[in-house]
Each structure stands twice: as C-alpha cells, then as structure tokens.
Amino acid sequence: MSDEANKGLLSPLRRKLLMGMAAVPAITMLPRTSFAQAPATSAINTTGLAVTDTEVTVGILHSATGTMAISETGSIEAEKLAIEQINAAGGVLGRKIKFIQEDGASDWPTFAEKAKKLLVNDKVAAIMGCWTSASRKAVLPVVEQYNGMLYYPTFYEGLEQSKNVIYTGQEATQQILAGLNWIAKEKGAKSFFFIGSDYIWPRTSNKIARKHVENVLKGKVVGEEYYPLGNTQFNSVINKIKLTKPDVIFTDVVGGSNVAFYKQLKAAGIDLSKQALLTISVTEDEIDGIGGENIAGAYACMKYFQSLDNPNNKAFVPAFKKMWGEKTVIGDVTQAAYLGPWLWKLTVEKAGSFDVDKIAAASPGVEFKGAPEGYVRIHENHHLWSKTRVGRAKLDGQFELIYETADLVEPDPFPKGYQ
Amino acid sequence: MTDNRFFNRSELIGILVLAVFLVVVLPLTLDVFRLNLVAKYLTYAFVALGLVICWGYGGILSLGQGVFFGLGGYCMAMFLKLEASSVENTKIQSTPGIPDFMDWNQITALPLFWKPFNSLTFTIAAIILVPGIFALIIGTAMFKRRVGGTYFAIITQAVAAILTILIVGQQGYTGGINGMTDLRTLKGWDIRPDHAKVVLYFFEVGCLFVCIMIAQFIRHSKLGRILVAMREKEDRVRFSGYSVANFKIFAFCIAAVFAAIGGAMFALNVGFMSPSFVGIVPSIEMVIYTAVGGRLSILGAIYGTLLVNFAKTSLSETFPELWLFGLGGLFIAVVLAFPNGLAGIWADYVQPRIDRLIPSRKSKPEGWTDSSVANGAPAE
Numbered sequence: 152m153s154d155e156a157n158k159g160l161l162s163p164l165r166r167k168l169l170m171g172m173a174a175v176p177a178i179t180m181l182p183r184t185s186f187a188q189a190p191a192t193s194a195i196n197t198t199g200l201a202v203t204d205t206e207v208t209v210g211i212l213h214s215a216t217g218t219m220a221i222s223e224t225g226s227i228e229a230e231k232l233a234i235e236q237i238n239a240a241g242g243v244l245g246r247k248i249k250f251i252q253e254d255g256a257s258d259w260p261t262f263a264e265k266a267k268k269l270l271v272n273d274k275v276a277a278i279m280g281c282w283t284s285a286s287r288k289a290v291l292p293v294v295e296q297y298n299g300m301l302y303y304p305t306f307y308e309g310l311e312q313s314k315n316v317i318y319t320g321q322e323a324t325q326q327i328l329a330g331l332n333w334i335a336k337e338k339g340a341k342s343f344f345f346i347g348s349d350y351i352w353p354r355t356s357n358k359i360a361r362k363h364v365e366n367v368l369k370g371k372v373v374g375e376e377y378y379p380l381g382n383t384q385f386n387s388v389i390n391k392i393k394l395t396k397p398d399v400i401f402t403d404v405v406g407g408s409n410v411a412f413y414k415q416l417k418a419a420g421i422d423l424s425k426q427a428l429l430t431i432s433v434t435e436d437e438i439d440g441i442g443g444e445n446i447a448g449a450y451a452c453m454k455y456f457q458s459l460d461n462p463n464n465k466a467f468v469p470a471f472k473k474m475w476g477e478k479t480v481i482g483d484v485t486q487a488a489y490l491g492p493w494l495w496k497l498t499v500e501k502a503g504s505f506d507v508d509k510i511a512a513a514s515p516g517v518e519f520k521g522a523p524e525g526y527v528r529i530h531e532n533h534h535l536w537s538k539t540r541v542g543r544a545k546l547d548g549q550f551e552l553i554y555e556t557a558d559l560v561e562p563d564p565f566p567k568g569y570q
Numbered sequence: 571m572t573d574n575r576f577f578n579r580s581e582l583i584g585i586l587v588l589a590v591f592l593v594v595v596l597p598l599t600l601d602v603f604r605l606n607l608v609a610k611y612l613t614y615a616f617v618a619l620g621l622v623i624c625w626g627y628g629g630i631l632s633l634g635q636g637v638f639f640g641l642g643g644y645c646m647a648m649f650l651k652l653e654a655s656s657v658e659n660t661k662i663q664s665t666p667g668i669p670d671f672m673d674w675n676q677i678t679a680l681p682l683f684w685k686p687f688n689s690l691t692f693t694i695a696a697i698i699l700v701p702g703i704f705a706l707i708i709g710t711a712m713f714k715r716r717v718g719g720t721y722f723a724i725i726t727q728a729v730a731a732i733l734t735i736l737i738v739g740q741q742g743y744t745g746g747i748n749g750m751t752d753l754r755t756l757k758g759w760d761i762r763p764d765h766a767k768v769v770l771y772f773f774e775v776g777c778l779f780v781c782i783m784i785a786q787f788i789r790h791s792k793l794g795r796i797l798v799a800m801r802e803k804e805d806r807v808r809f810s811g812y813s814v815a816n817f818k819i820f821a822f823c824i825a826a827v828f829a830a831i832g833g834a835m836f837a838l839n840v841g842f843m844s845p846s847f848v849g850i851v852p853s854i855e856m857v858i859y860t861a862v863g864g865r866l867s868i869l870g871a872i873y874g875t876l877l878v879n880f881a882k883t884s885l886s887e888t889f890p891e892l893w894l895f896g897l898g899g900l901f902i903a904v905v906l907a908f909p910n911g912l913a914g915i916w917a918d919y920v921q922p923r924i925d926r927l928i929p930s931r932k933s934k935p936e937g938w939t940d941s942s943v944a945n946g947a948p949a950e
Contacts, residue, residue, distance in 0.1 A: 215891045254890035259749065259844050261886075264607065268887070271603040285748040289842060292752045296762050310674060349739060350747045355674060379738065380747065570664050 189245025195504045198298075201274040202505050207246040209234070209492070210253060210269035212280030212290070217257025218381075222406065223282045225436055226304050226488035227252070228475045230279045233492035236470070243496045244505070251275065259289040266290040270297040276505045277302060279491040282484070284308060284352050291316065300507050302491030305484050306431070306453060308355035309564040314511045317494060318534045319527075320487040321454050323356045324566045326431055329539035329556050330452030331363050331401075337554075338427050340398035341370040346388055346412075348432075349377040353403040356431060359569045360401060366568070373397050378404070383411035389419045400428040409437050413445040423448035429541075434482025435548060443548040455486040455524040456542045456550040467523035480548065486523050493519050494529065526559070534562030577786050580921075584869045585782065592775045602764040609771045609839040611879035612778060613639075616832025618860045618871035619778075619785055620825030625857070626865035627794060628821035629801030630718070634726030635829045635856045637733050638701040640848030642830025644737075644744070645700060647843035648684060649693040650753035650761075651745075669750070675742030684743075690757060697834045698827055705826030709819035716815070718804075727850050734849040749844025753837065761838060774835045778872075781828055785868050788824065797821055829856075862904050864913025874912055 192204050201208035211230050213223035234248045242248060251273050253265040262281060269275045270293065277300040281287040284307055294301045294315040301316045309322035334340050343364050347353025357375060364370045373395040376388045385408075392400060404412050409432070416423070428449040435457050438446055457468060457480060467489070471481055494517060499505055502513035515531045528536045536559040542550030577585065596608055617635050624630050655669045663673040668680050686692045708729065712722055737744045745751075753761070760766055788794050800807045800814055808814045837843045846852065863874020881900060885893035908914050 216894050252890050254886050254893065256886065256894075258846055260840060260842055260846065263840070263842060264610070264883075265886075267603060267606075272601075285844070288748045288751045289844075292754075292762070292841065308674075350741065351671070351674060354741070358676070379735065565662065 190503070195244055196276075196506065197504070198506050198508075199274060200276045200505050200507075202246065202276060205246060206249050207243055207505060208249045208251060208273060208275050209495070210266075210273065210275040210278040210280065211250050212253050212255055212262065212265055212269060212278050213282060214257040214286075215252070215254040218406070219255075219257040219282055219286075221440075222436065222484070223255075225479075225482060225485035226279075226282060228479070229304075229471070229481075229485045229489035230492055232471055232474050233489050235474070237492055237496050243499050244503075248492070248496075255280070255286055259283075259285045262286040263289040263293050266293045266299070266301075267297065270294065270299040276300070276499075276507075277495045277510075279304075279488065279495075281305070284350070287311075287316075298507050300495070300510055302495060304488035304491060306487075308352045309359075309566070310355065310570075312532050312534075312564050314533070315507070316533060317491070317514060317529065318562075318564075319490040319494065320484060320535075321537060321539070321560075322534055322562050322564045323352075323359050324563050324569060325534075325537070325560045326453060326539060327356060327360050328363055329560060330429055330431070330450075330541055331360060331368065333452075333541050333554050334399055334427060334429055334450065335368045335370065338398060340427060341368075342373045342395070342397045343370060343399045343401050344373055344392055344395060344397035345375040345401050345403075346385075347375075347377050347403040348380050348382075348405045348408060350380060353377065353405070353432075356403050357401075359566065362569045370398075378408065380406065380408070382408050385412045385415045386419070389415055389421065392421065393419070398427060400426065402428065402430045403432045404430075405432050406437075407440065409433055410440050410442075413441045413449075417445050423544075433544070434484065435480040435550070436482040436485070438544060438548040439480055443544065443546045446544045447546045449544045450541055450553065451544065451550060452539065452541050453483040454537045454539055455483045456540065456552060457481045458542070458549045459524065459540075459552065461523075461525055463521050463525065464523040490519060490522055490527065490535075493521065494527075498529075528559070530562050532562060532564055534564060536561060577790065581786070581869075585779075585786075588782075588869055588872065589779065592778075593772070597768070597771070602767055605771055606767045606839065607879075607883060608876070609767070609774055610836065611876050612774055612872075613832040613836040613839065614856060614859055614879065615778060615872045615875040616781060616835065617825075617829040617856045618863060618875045619781055619868060620828030621857060621860040622865060622868050622871045623785055623788060623797075623828075624821045624825035625860065626867075626871075627789065627797040627801065628818060629797075630818055630822055631720075631723045631857070632726045632822065632825065632853075633723045633850070633857060634728075634730040634853050635825065636848045636850070636853035637726070637730050638705065638826040638829035639833040639836070639852070639856070640733065640737075640843075640845070641701040641704065641833065642697045643833030643837045643843040643847060644750070645687070645693055645696045645830075646834035646837035647750040647753060648687040649690060650756065650837060650841075651750045652680075652684065652688055653756070654752060654754040669745070670752075671745040671748065671750075672742055677742045681743055697830055701826045701830035702823050705823045706819060709822040710815075713815040713818040713822075718818075727853070730848060730850050730853050734845045737845040737848060745844070747845060749842065749846070750837075751842055751844075753841045753843075756838070761841060767839070770839050774839065777831060777835065781831065782868060782872075784824075785828075789868065793817070793820075858901055860911075862901065862911050864911030864916075866910060867913030870911055870913025870916070877912065 192202055196202040211227060213227050214220050234250055238247045253269060255262040255265055269278055279302045281290055281303050282305050287303055299315055302319055303316055304319050306320040306326050345357045347357055361372050364372055374391055430449055430451050433451050472479060497519060498510050498514050498517045501517055502509040514529045518528045520526050530536055538556050539560050540555040541553045543553050545551055597605060617639055624632055651669050657667040660666045665673055665678045738747050796812060796817055800817060804814055859875040859878050860871050862878050864870030882897055885896050
C-alpha cells in the first residue's frame with residue numbers, strides 16, 4: 152500500500168516539478184486535467200448551489216474567537232492555503248473557489264446557526280469546518296436536513312457516520328490501537344493509567360483503549376481519571392501515578408490543561424525519558440504552549456507530524472509557512488483540514504458535478520496522492536484510510552517519527568467488541 | 571382608560587406596534603432562515619422580560635437567569651430527545667431506545683428521572699414547576715435571611731456555575747458538554763422543516779404576548795407599586811408591615827418561570843440544548859439585553875434583545891475575527907451614554923417630539939418608562 156502511495160512521486164522529473172511549484176503540491180497527480188473546457192453550469196449544478204460559470208462558493212466554519220480559536224486557527228489557515236493552491240492550479244471544474252468564512256465563536260449552537268446560514272442563504276457547495284465533537288454534533292442535523300457536505304478535520308471518537316460528512320481525521324480505533332500495540336510490544340507494557348478531559352472524546356477513546364488493553368493485550372488498567380475541560384490542578388492524579396507505577400501513562404487531556412499537566416508532571420519528578428507516556432491529544436500546536444522542555448520524551452500517536460520526511464510534506468510545510476509565517480507549527484488536525492478542500496475538489500471532478508448527492512456517492516474510493524501525510528483514500532464509511540504513526544517529542548517542540556504502520560489502517564467508526 | 575388598568579394609552583400603542591412588527595412585518599419581509607433566527611432571539615426576550623420585573627422593578631439583580639433558561643430548555647429537550655430516540659431510530663446502538671449519549675456512556679437503561687418526560691403534559695408542567703420551585707427554594711433561602719444586592723447576584727452566579735459543572739460532569743444523564751442535539755419531532759410532528767419553523771415562530775410570539783400581558787398586569791397592580799417601593803426604600807416598606815421577602819421571592823419566581831418558558835421555546839425552535847446557555851457568561855449576556863433595552867421598560871427589553879442579537883449575528887457574519895470587539899464597544903457605549911437603554915432614548919428624545927406633534931392630549935407625561943414610577947436612578 153505504501154508503495155502505491157509514493158509511486159506518483161518517485162520520478163525525478165515530477166519531483167523537480169513539485170519542488171518548483173511548492174505552492175501547488177498535488178497538481179501533477181490530479182486524475183483529470185483541470186484545463187479542459189469547463190462544463191456548463193446547468194449540467195454540473197442541478198440543485199441550485201452557489202456555482203457560476205467562473206466561481207464556486209464554499210464555506211469555512213471554525214472558531215475564530217473564544218477558547219477554541221487557538222486550536223482552530225491552524226485549520227482555517229490550512230483550508231485557505233488549500234483553496235489558494237487549488238485556484239492556482241485552475242480551480243474545480245474550471246471554476247475558482249470563493250470562500251465565505253463564518254465564526255463559530257467556540258459556541259456549539261452558533262456553529263449550527265452559521266452552518267444553516269451557509270447552506271440556506273449562501274448555498275455553499277461544501278463546508279470545511281467544525282473542530283470539537285460538540286460543534287460537529289450541533290452541525291450534523293443541519294447538514295443532514297439541508298443536504299450539505301461537511302469536511303470535518305479532527306481526530307474524534309467515532310460512533311458516527313453520515314452521508315453528508317467526510318471525516319478527514321482519524322476515528323478512535325484507527326488512532327489508538329496501533330499505538331497501544333506498538334508500546335506494548337516495544338516497552339513490554341502491561342499496566343496502563345488513563346487520564347482524560349471529561350467529555351465524550353476522551354471517555355470513548357479510553358473505553359476503546361481499555362477494551363484493547365484488557366482483551367487483546369492482556370494488560371491491566373490501574374487507574375482512569377477525568378478532569379473538567381480547562382482544569383489546571385493535576386497533583387492528586389500525579390500522586391496516584393507515583394503510587395501505582397504504571398508502565399504507561401495514556402492521556403487524552405485536551406487544550407490548555409495540557410500546559411499545567413506536563414509542567415506538574417515534571418515538577419513532581421516524573422521523567423518522561425524513563426516513564427513511558429503515550430498521548431493522543433498533544434500535537435505540535437499544543438507543544439507550542441507546553442514548552443518542548445516539559446514534554447520531551449513523551450510519545451504521541453496520530454497520523455501526521457510536521458517532521459514527516461516525504462516529498463509531499465516537504466512541499467506542504469514551506470508553502471504553509473510562506474503563507475502564514477515562519478513561526479507557525481503544523482499539527483495533525485491542521486494537516487487533516489488541508490485535506491478537506493483537496494478531497495472535495497477531487498470528488499467533484501470524479502463525480503463531474505457539484506451536486507451533493509453525487510459527491511456523497513462518488514466519495515468512496517477517492518484518493519489523494521498529494522496529502523502531506525502520504526497517500527489517503529476515502530472509505531465507504533466516509534472516513535479516510537490512513538497510516539498511524541508514533542512520534543517522540545523533542546526539545547524543539549517537534550516530533551521524531553519512531554514508528555508507522557506498514558499499511559493504511561482501515562477506519563472503523565463502529566468497532567465491534569469495543570463498544 | 572385610567573392609570574390603574576392593564577396599560578395606559580401609549581403603552582397600548584407600543585404593544586400594538588410590537589405586535590404588528592412581530593406578527594406582520596417580520597414574517598413578510600424575512601425568509602424562513604432569518605425568521606427562525608428571530609425566533610431564537612425572542613427566546614431570550616422571555617428572559618429579558620423576567621429581568622424587567624425582577625431587576626428593573628424589584629431591584630433584584632440576578633446574574634443566574636441562565637439556570638432557569640437551561641432548566642426549562644432541558645425539560646423540553648428531554649421530551650424531544652426521548653421521542654427522537656425511538657427503538658427504530660437508534661438501532662445501531664448497543665442499547666436501542668435510549669438517547670444516543672447514554673449509549674456512549676455505557677448506560678443500558680433509561681434513568682428513572684427521565685421516564686416521566688415521555689409525557690408531554692408532564693413536560694409542560696415541569697417546564698413551569700421545576701424552575702419555579704427551584705427559584706422558590708433559592709429565593710426563600712436568600713431573601714428570608716435578607717441576603718440581597720451584590721451578595722445575591724454573586725450567589726446566583728455560583729448557582730449557574732454549579733449547574734453547568736453538574737450538567738457537564740453527568741454526561742451519561744445530560745449529554746455533557748455536547749448537550750442534547752438532533753431533536754426531531756414533537757408528538758410525531760416534525761419540528762425541522764420550514765413550515766414547522768413558521769408555525770413555531772407564531773406560537774412563540776403568542777406565548778411572548780401572554781407573558782407581556784402578565785408583566786403589564788404585575789406592573790400596574792398594587793404588587794408592582796410595592797416592588798418599586800421596595801427597590802427604592804426597602805426598610806420603609808418593611809416598617810409599613812409588608813413582608814419584603816415574600817414579594818422578592820415572587821418577583822424572582824416570575825422571572826425564573828419566564829426564563830424557563832424562553833428556554834423551552836429555544837429547544838423547540840433551535841432543536842438543541844446545551845450547557846453553554848446555563849453558565850455565567852450567557853446569564854450575564856441576558857442581563858445585558860435587558861440593560862441595552864432599558865431595564866424599566868417591558869417593550870424596551872424586547873427590542874433590546876432583538877437589537878443585540880441582531881447585531882451579534884450581522885457583526886459576526888461581516889467581521890468573523892473582530893466582531894466581539896464591536897459588540898463589546900456597543901455595550902459599553904450604550905450603558906455609559908444611556909443608562910436607561912433604548913427605552914430611555916425613546917422617552918428622552920423621541921416621545922417628546924411625538925407629543926409636540928400631536929399636541930397636549932393630557933398633561934401627565936407618558937412614555938415607555940412610565941415616568942410616574944421610574945424617574946430617577948434606582949437604588950440598586
């Protein structure tokens with residue numbers, strides 16, 4: 152599978168082309184040419200979407216304000232970059248993408264309201280958006296009712312599948328199981344301590360992890376603790392960790408709480424170069440706040456790291472930095488958000504239409520060979536086939552790739568035996 | 571019409587104008603999407619209306635109205651969620667027939683306190699009674715001990731914070747931070763399509779006018795006069811032999827029930843309920859609506875709510891990254907320059923001109939703010 156993924160990139164000519172056109176990494180690999188005569192609008196848009204002979208409108212719906220803004224900004228930036236690159240490469244079916252950005256304001260009903268506005272008023276052809284599970288849950292009934300298309304970037308808990316959503320991040324089993332297998336094998340880990348923020352994603356993820364540890368790895372979960380979002384006091388759980396001495400600390404603490412957690416862990420004398428810690432919630436973005444020195448040595452399990460060494464990523468990272476500044480870092484979700492507009496474009500071209508029903512039907516099997524994470528493909532269940540990787544945090548805030556699965560991992564949003 | 575009736579002449583005109591605006595003008599000029607947004611704004615108008623009675627007239631500043639809004643909304647949402655979670659709709663769950671969030675949290679049977687919410691009659695009663703009784707308990711505990719003013723405001727905030735934490739923490743029973751989403755039908759009637767939204771809008775406007783009438787009645791009754799007297803000089807009212815605490819409890823309960831009706835309407839119109847309407851921030855926002863509209867004016871509060879929410883929507887659509895600053899600036903400007911809000915502007919600048927145009931019908935000055943009771947800055 153991995154060979155297939157890189158086939159298109161191996162030829163030196165293509166690589167050269169890619170290097171030269173850092174801003175348009177995937178152009179040479181598009182399945183259809185974008186330069187053909189653009190088809191008539193009436194033929195490719197039968198449902199009254201905002202498509203003209205020269206333009207097509209999509210929506211970007213993330214939190215630009217409020218507590219989630221810090222996380223979602225990366226996604227907004229990635230989506231804008233992708234749209235710019237697609238336009239530079241000729242647009243979609245000969246039409247330039249125009250975007251309307253709406254602010255979800257870290258408030259779930261606002262997300263629903265804005266999604267409705269984008270679909271009903273602006274008639275956007277697709278929405279790139281949402282971040283937290285709560286915002287997706289709020290938007291989901293809206294996109295289903297008004298038959299919109301949502302590209303959702305975050306790794307999430309699964310247990311969901313919709314005709315109207317493409318999940319470009321990993322669902323929980325995809326993200327977690329390979330990481331647990333690796334650490335059990337590599338470190339001989341038998342006992343695990345779970346710490347999470349108290350909401351649906353950590354709870355579901357930990358449920359899956361617990362079943363896997365107990366039933367498959369034949370290990371033991373020696374503790375499972377949850378803290379409210381935004382919590383900054385982790386001393387009591389750190390004491391419990393010291394008492395139970397788990398082989399692995401497995402964490403899905405999110406957002407700002409991470410800063411307090413890793414600092415207090417370090418202050419309590421837990422040395423992450425000796426104590427194995429596997430996180431599924433810390434990306435390069437979070438390390439920016441935590442500080443590399445506080446988390447160096449921890450393992451993270453996800454599908455993308457900024458440091459990945461492949462030609463796609465080597466074109467993507469400089470293009471992103473060129474557009475948004477040298478200091479920006481690119482985390483897992485930012486990369487997944489970048490996939491959204493590209494996958495949509497490829498699907499529209501495969502379907503030969505902007506109609507949502509046709510896009511939904513054409514989605515399974517759509518491949519994106521220019522993905523910074525490598526090759527991805529849309530599964531029948533509208534999630535992505537993707538590799539799972541384990542990285543180790545370094546002092547400079549980047550991850551060093553330690554392990555990656557040999558093949559793409561199949562997405563399984565309703566995992567049997569894990570519910 | 572004499573003074574002690576339901577309303578005086580200019581109030582009657584004001585109410586008619588509002589009725590025409592909400593029932594005729596808006597539905598004719600707005601598309602269904604915008605009309606549904608107005609319906610959402612109006613759910614907050616219920617809260618603002620309650621705050622006019624409780625804060626404007628009674629002088630009791632509650633920074634925890636979100637609690638009652640949330641209780642009403644959650645009662646309604648529980649009923650709708652149960653209906654949306656029929657065995658047929660939830661086949662893919664490990665336990666079909668219970669709300670999806672319970673299934674995610676490994677709950678295998680419907681909790682006992684959820685069961686009565688299968689009945690619409692019980693739900694409607696609960697929407698009024700649960701927040702009413704809760705307000706009665708808080709009010710009794712506070713006002714009987716003569717806790718008032720700032721201390722009361724702080725305690726209501728604490729209650730709002732506690733309830734939010736409770737809802738978020740007990741996600742197996744409440745849906746946690748995600749809230750209750752994907753509400754679909756009311757007694758088999760789909761609440762999501764456009765025509766249902768229009769029907770719900772008119773139903774809501776009807777309820778709002780009933781509440782306006784109740785508020786008008788309270789305001790013009792002897793009770794309303796006592797509330798104002800209490801706000802201005804509590805001790806004097808007490809020495810005159812009135813039980814100040816009971817009046818305060820009453821005002822607080824009325825405000826709570828209004829807020830709860832608003833919450834229930836919210837769940838119906840938006841198809842959604844989440845803890846983000848229960849906490850401290852939304853509660854303070856609700857006070858701001860009242861302040862912008864004019865806390866002494868029943869109609870002012872409604873226009874204030876509409877204006878602030880409309881500004882919120884349009885600013886955030888136009889300036890997705892800067893709108894919060896604009897909104898903040900608007901609040902500061904209004905509160906600094908016009909302490910009596912929109913209603914104050916009307917009474918000070920617009921009404922006198924109208925009076926001059928239509929020469930002296932009466933010698934007594936009339937206006938939204940009912941100057942006979944509302945002149946001068948209140949004590950709180």
